[in-house]
Amino acid sequence: MGEILQYLLTGLSLGGIYALVALGFFIMWEATKAANFTHGEVYMFGAVATVVLVERGLPFLIAAPIAIAAAAVIGALIERLLVRPFNKEPNAIGWMLTTIAAGIMIESFATITYGPLGRPLHSPLAEHPIRFAGAGIYAQEMLLPIVAVMVMFGLEAFYRRTTLGRAMRAVAFNRTTAGLMGINPNRIALIAYALAAAIGALAGILIAPVVQAAPAMGALIGLKAFGVAIVAGIANARGVVIVGICYGVIEKLIEGYISTGARNAVGFTLMILVLLLFPQGIFGRREVVKV
Amino acid sequence: MTWNFWRSKSCAFALFAGSAFALSLSIAPAEAQKAEPCIAGSWELTGPLAHTGLAIKMGIDAAVDEINEAGGVLGQKLRVIAYDDQGEPSRAVDNARRIGDRDNCIIMIGGYRTPNALAIRTVLSEMGQPWMGVISAGTRVIEWETGANEWMFRVSMKDRWVAPFLVDHAIQRSKTKKIGFLYEATGWGQGALVDVEATAKAKGIALVGKETFNIADQDMSAQLIRLRDAGADSLVFWGVDREADAILRSMDRIGYKPNIISAWGIGVQLGKTAGQLTEGVVVAGTYAWTGDLSPRAQKVWQRIKASNKLQQPSELVLPSGTANAYDAVFVIAEALKIAGAYDKKKLRDAFYQVKYQGIVANYSPAFEKTAERHDAILPSYYKLLAYHKGILLPIEQTPYAAKF
Numbered sequence: 001m002g003e004i005l006q007y008l009l010t011g012l013s014l015g016g017i018y019a020l021v022a023l024g025f026f027i028m029w030e031a032t033k034a035a036n037f038t039h040g041e042v043y044m045f046g047a048v049a050t051v052v053l054v055e056r057g058l059p060f061l062i063a064a065p066i067a068i069a070a071a072a073v074i075g076a077l078i079e080r081l082l083v084r085p086f087n088k089e090p091n092a093i094g095w096m097l098t099t100i101a102a103g104i105m106i107e108s109f110a111t112i113t114y115g116p117l118g119r120p121l122h123s124p125l126a127e128h129p130i131r132f133a134g135a136g137i138y139a140q141e142m143l144l145p146i147v148a149v150m151v152m153f154g155l156e157a158f159y160r161r162t163t164l165g166r167a168m169r170a171v172a173f174n175r176t177t178a179g180l181m182g183i184n185p186n187r188i189a190l191i192a193y194a195l196a197a198a199i200g201a202l203a204g205i206l207i208a209p210v211v212q213a214a215p216a217m218g219a220l221i222g223l224k225a226f227g228v229a230i231v232a233g234i235a236n237a238r239g240v241v242i243v244g245i246c247y248g249v250i251e252k253l254i255e256g257y258i259s260t261g262a263r264n265a266v267g268f269t270l271m272i273l274v275l276l277l278f279p280q281g282i283f284g285r286r287e288v289v290k291v
Numbered sequence: 292m293t294w295n296f297w298r299s300k301s302c303a304f305a306l307f308a309g310s311a312f313a314l315s316l317s318i319a320p321a322e323a324q325k326a327e328p329c330i331a332g333s334w335e336l337t338g339p340l341a342h343t344g345l346a347i348k349m350g351i352d353a354a355v356d357e358i359n360e361a362g363g364v365l366g367q368k369l370r371v372i373a374y375d376d377q378g379e380p381s382r383a384v385d386n387a388r389r390i391g392d393r394d395n396c397i398i399m400i401g402g403y404r405t406p407n408a409l410a411i412r413t414v415l416s417e418m419g420q421p422w423m424g425v426i427s428a429g430t431r432v433i434e435w436e437t438g439a440n441e442w443m444f445r446v447s448m449k450d451r452w453v454a455p456f457l458v459d460h461a462i463q464r465s466k467t468k469k470i471g472f473l474y475e476a477t478g479w480g481q482g483a484l485v486d487v488e489a490t491a492k493a494k495g496i497a498l499v500g501k502e503t504f505n506i507a508d509q510d511m512s513a514q515l516i517r518l519r520d521a522g523a524d525s526l527v528f529w530g531v532d533r534e535a536d537a538i539l540r541s542m543d544r545i546g547y548k549p550n551i552i553s554a555w556g557i558g559v560q561l562g563k564t565a566g567q568l569t570e571g572v573v574v575a576g577t578y579a580w581t582g583d584l585s586p587r588a589q590k591v592w593q594r595i596k597a598s599n600k601l602q603q604p605s606e607l608v609l610p611s612g613t614a615n616a617y618d619a620v621f622v623i624a625e626a627l628k629i630a631g632a633y634d635k636k637k638l639r640d641a642f643y644q645v646k647y648q649g650i651v652a653n654y655s656p657a658f659e660k661t662a663e664r665h666d667a668i669l670p671s672y673y674k675l676l677a678y679h680k681g682i683l684l685p686i687e688q689t690p691y692a693a694k695f
Binding site: 003006007010013014108111112115116117118119120129131135136137138210211212214215216217220252255256259260261263264 | 337338339340341342476502503504505507508509510511512513514516520532533536537540543544545546560563564566608
């Protein structure tokens with residue numbers, strides 16, 4: 001009992017990270033039908049920047065918002081410089097190369113300036129685990145799935161109840177028509193990438209007290225979160241969060257009941273099988289293109 | 292007819308010339324051994340393991356500076372050439388070829404990772420290039436399956452000797468005599484599994500659990516739950532800082548506090564990141580810069596401190612690796628003096644005659660002509676360190692010495 005509860009708890013925490021990072025892919029895809037493959041590095045940036053600012057003497061509650069704001073600026077710059085110029089044609093894929101390359105550069109730059117080693121980010125919520133029924137978890141870790149669900153509902157409210165959110169939905173539905181209605185799709189894309197980067201940075205900050213902030217912390221998370229977004233059906237926020245959390249739990253169950261070495265092999269195999277069964281993703285809808 | 296005649300003559304000439312050229316190449320390693328007075332390393336200088344390459348370079352630089360200030364070796368100043376392999380075996384192979392062929396350095400110094408050292412074994416043999424390991428402790432780096440190692444030497448620990456050292460201490464610490472083994476899924480960890488299993492068998496105990504983890508894993512609850520349920524009260528650990536931090540966190544989560552006796556992949560960094568969770572974790576090593584130092588070691592530390600803008604000895608992230616690297620350069624210098632020339636073959640043969648008192652060990656002789664004794668630091672020089680209040684100290688200076 002304690003064993004399975006432990007896997008569920010740590011799986012929920014891991015899934016919370018996947019969900020938050022995958023939500024960023026959802027936001028970017030909605031706005032531009034493209035994505036920023038530096039998103040894992042933006043997640044890392046949030047953690048690393050917060051650690052650096054705290055080491056410089058800033059309180060955490062000031063350092064974290066500054067890091068999130070800086071990540072948002074980076075997200076906007078990536079959209080403007082690395083995605084928009086390479087996403088003008090309907091089936092353009094140049095943005096993939098530019099953002100992947102930028103991700104490698106960001107990680108290298110962080111390694112050179114910050115150093116290769118992880119550094120701790122202290123949090124009172126990560127000092128003592130909460131233990132019950134033979135299992136344990138840090139309160140800090142439980143924040144991740146909770147925040148992921150909160151962000152998901154917040155995004156839904158934002159998309160439905162604010163003018164900017166509705167404009168973003170309009171762009172997602174039909175970029176050309178939205179433009180004819182007076183919405184500036186480029187501005188919407190810029191804001192979407194900034195928002196996605198801010199959420200990614202938030203995820204990095206939330207997990208840093210448990211795993212250390214290090215330049216290499218983002219690459220695999222970014223890849224898996226993208227996989228989660230695709231499997232969920234990238235245009236569905238609730239689906240992204242549900243699949244993200246479930247994937248985290250599944251990974252932990254594989255580790256627990258099969259083997260640690262099988263985690264990625266079985267996990268990615270499951271992703272492929274699900275995509276074979278649901279080519280549009282579990283929660284995705286087939287897009288109808290009128291000609 | 293004429294054409295056939297000339298064609299056959301041409302063929303014969305080409306065959307003769309080709310054979311002569313091939314013959315000249317085949318004898319090249321034995322004849323053309325003259326080398327440059329450079330010590331070249333393929334180290335992890337960027338990427339997640341960059342601290343390890345820099346730790347090696349600190350020791351190398353300190354020794355080379357000291358030697359050069361005293362006039363160099365055989366009237367020539369030594370040079371240090373550092374190549375980055377980022378911990379990737381393929382880059383280490385490229386660097387080995389560059390060092391042996393293009394730079395023609397008298398010796399190559401190895402880096403942190405055992406897989407990199409394993410990858411260059413054949414290349415070094417082909418080139419007739421002496422190599423000195425200062426960290427990578429994999430048994431097969433020196434003791435080849437074929438027994439054909441002529442050019443690779445090491446001033447470091449060896450896993451086949453480390454395994455009994457750690458298992459002995461784990462048994463001494465264990466109340467139930469139930470020992471578990473937790474190791475990283477790399478060439479280093481897999482190689483250690485063989486050594487640890489063989490040691491346990493020789494000691495008449497069975498490992499109650501053998502668990503592996505991947506590089507960059509952030510949660511090890513599953514493995515630790517299995518070890519806990521198997522009753523392991525002492526764990527032999529084979530991994531590095533980042534994953535050790537994740538393991539200590541996972542132990543804290545599930546409330547599992549076994550004794551941990553670790554190979555030397557973990558160091559000062561773990562104390563910084565995991566803090567109080569490291570309390571009582573025991574690590575094997577060859578040297579500690581914290582605590583009382585000999586007058587000579589004190590001078591070395593002052594040199595390293597000044598060159599690298601350090602404040603405390605505890606800032607040396609791989610204390611044993613830096614000390615091994617320092618000693619290795621002096622062993623090389625002594626061998627060069629015996630060889631009497633910057634000649635790779637003569638240097639190799641001279642290694643067996645070196646007798647030298649270093650800061651880590653008394654090398655007397657440094658090496659012998661057996662596969663096993665291409666390792667200079669004998670198990671009698673292995674030390675135990677322990678974390679106390681987040682600092683890695685010689686175990687005698689912690690409350691954990693008495694338990695042994």
